[in-house]
Amino acid sequence: MIEVDSRGRRCPLPVIDLAKAMPSVPVGEVVRVLADDPAAANDIPAWCRMKGQEYAGSPAPGAYDVRRLS
Amino acid sequence: MDDTVPEVEYTAEQAGAPAYLDAAAAAPMHPVARQAMLAALDDGWADPDRLYAAGRRAQQLREAATATAAQCLGVRPDELTFLSSGTAAVHAAVLGGLAGRVRAGRTLVHSAIEHSAVLHAAARHGTSEEVGVDRLGRLDPAAWRAAVARPGVALASLISASHEVGTVQPVAAAAEACAEAGVPLHVDAAQSVGHAPVPPGWSLLTASARKWGGPPGVGLLAVRKGTRWLSPYPGDDLHRPRPQGALDLPAVVAAAASLRAVLAETETESVRLSALVDRIRDTVAATVPDVDIVGDPVARLPHLVTFSCLYVDGEALLHALDRRGFAVSSGSSCTASTLRPSHVLEAMGVLSHGNVRVSLHRGTTEADVDRFLAVLPGVVAEIRKEAGL
Numbered sequence: 001m002i003e004v005d006s007r008g009r010r011c012p013l014p015v016i017d018l019a020k021a022m023p024s025v026p027v028g029e030v031v032r033v034l035a036d037d038p039a040a041a042n043d044i045p046a047w048c049r050m051k052g053q054e055y056a057g058s059p060a061p062g063a064y065d066v067r068r069l070s
Numbered sequence: 071m072d073d074t075v076p077e078v079e080y081t082a083e084q085a086g087a088p089a090y091l092d093a094a095a096a097a098p099m100h101p102v103a104r105q106a107m108l109a110a111l112d113d114g115w116a117d118p119d120r121l122y123a124a125g126r127r128a129q130q131l132r133e134a135a136t137a138t139a140a141q142c143l144g145v146r147p148d149e150l151t152f153l154s155s156g157t158a159a160v161h162a163a164v165l166g167g168l169a170g171r172v173r174a175g176r177t178l179v180h181s182a183i184e185h186s187a188v189l190h191a192a193a194r195h196g197t198s199e200e201v202g203v204d205r206l207g208r209l210d211p212a213a214w215r216a217a218v219a220r221p222g223v224a225l226a227s228l229i230s231a232s233h234e235v236g237t238v239q240p241v242a243a244a245a246e247a248c249a250e251a252g253v254p255l256h257v258d259a260a261q262s263v264g265h266a267p268v269p270p271g272w273s274l275l276t277a278s279a280r281k282w283g284g285p286p287g288v289g290l291l292a293v294r295k296g297t298r299w300l301s302p303y304p305g306d307d308l309h310r311p312r313p314q315g316a317l318d319l320p321a322v323v324a325a326a327a328s329l330r331a332v333l334a335e336t337e338t339e340s341v342r343l344s345a346l347v348d349r350i351r352d353t354v355a356a357t358v359p360d361v362d363i364v365g366d367p368v369a370r371l372p373h374l375v376t377f378s379c380l381y382v383d384g385e386a387l388l389h390a391l392d393r394r395g396f397a398v399s400s401g402s403s404c405t406a407s408t409l410r411p412s413h414v415l416e417a418m419g420v421l422s423h424g425n426v427r428v429s430l431h432r433g434t435t436e437a438d439v440d441r442f443l444a445v446l447p448g449v450v451a452e453i454r455k456e457a458g459l
Contacts, residue, residue: 012424
């Protein structure tokens with residue numbers, strides 16, 4: 001699984017990191033974002049909705065899984 | 071997936087006067103407020119509770135202002151109290167409303183999108199239950215009905231319309247549920263008064279003069295006859311709200327006079343401002359890529375619109391707009407004192423970064439809005455470019 005480490009980076013940087021990592025994620029695969037900014041919990045699912053990707057949940061505090069759909 | 075931002079030709083800084091677009095924080099003073107305040111300075115300095123001539127003149131001013139504001143709000147003069155701010159009014163409504171109902175219980179039911187003044191009062195009090203909203207920021211009426219019907223509920227608080235996204239709340243339905251449960255309802259109408267009618271059914275109503283073009287430092291609290299209220303503050307009369315210390319009487323006179331003036335203009339102004347808000351909603355969606363226009367597009371305040379721009383730092387956006395003469399506000403975490411995103415945007419589950427709230431007033435012109443709309447796409451594109459997108 002591709003992991004994006006955005007710990008210590010303030011919003012909107014975790015979402016920018018995720019967007020920059022997306023081209024290297026194969027369609028159907030999951031990318032995990034590690035982020036400790038509290039806004040990430042809200043903004044990563046919101047990003048998925050806006051960009052037509054699937055938010056696959058938070059397996060642990062500060063970790064967010066996103067499945068590339070397109 | 072294509073994440074590239076289309077090339078936007080950067081427009082040079084627009085010529086023109088600065089545009090203040092943060093009326094939801096504080097509207098520029100209405101000319102009537104200014105006139106009334108200047109006129110009241112001569113007589114409004116004395117203690118209105120004294121029996122000598124200067125005190126009586128101050129008392130007359132206070133009574134006239136109370137009568138005017140009460141008529142504007144559709145309440146009895148003895149139901150209305152002026153306090154030192156909208157926040158003070160909310161604190162008095164919530165804490166006093168809870169204190170008056172301790173025999174019924176201790177729980178405050180409130181929506182997830184209340185103003186922080188309600189949330190802070192709830193936190194001080196201790197026991198509260200939050201009712202969620204949908205993606206558009208509208209209260210869940212079924213959850214509200216169930217929450218107020220539970221045992222131990224002393225009071226319920228509902229904002230008339232969201233101060234951050236403008237979505238109008240189903241106050242009449244919420245009031246009906248409260249009435250059935252025998253729970254008094256506090257309606258925080260700070261953003262509605264002067265822009266939209268106050269919905270019926272409340273037991274406690276609060277408002278803030280600077281939101282409608284009155285002076286800062288004047289809050290209003292109306293307590294319907296028969297509502298149990300007990301002062302949370304030290305004082306002589308614990309059963310009737312009173313300001314803590316001296317009231318700024320010239321400001322109160324200005325607040326009442328401007329409210330009357332604003333209400334006389336509301337019908338035409340709300341149509342004019344609502345059309346400008348529609349233009350902002352449509353144009354921003356069309357000219358700024360990756361933007362989320364937040365809140366109910368129809369059931370909304372006439373003068374307020376909020377949107378969030380993906381990949382944009384809200385603070386950088388605010389400063390960039392300020393440099394071009396536009397004053398707006400943001401619910402993004404980087405612009406808040408708490409480092410948390412706005413609890414309103416969080417409760418709605420919408421993007422919280424790159425957030426901008428634009429709120430208009432009677433001085434806002436079509437040209438102001440068009441200049442803002444011309445500048446915004448370039449500003450957003452520049453910030454995204456700096457972020458490497």
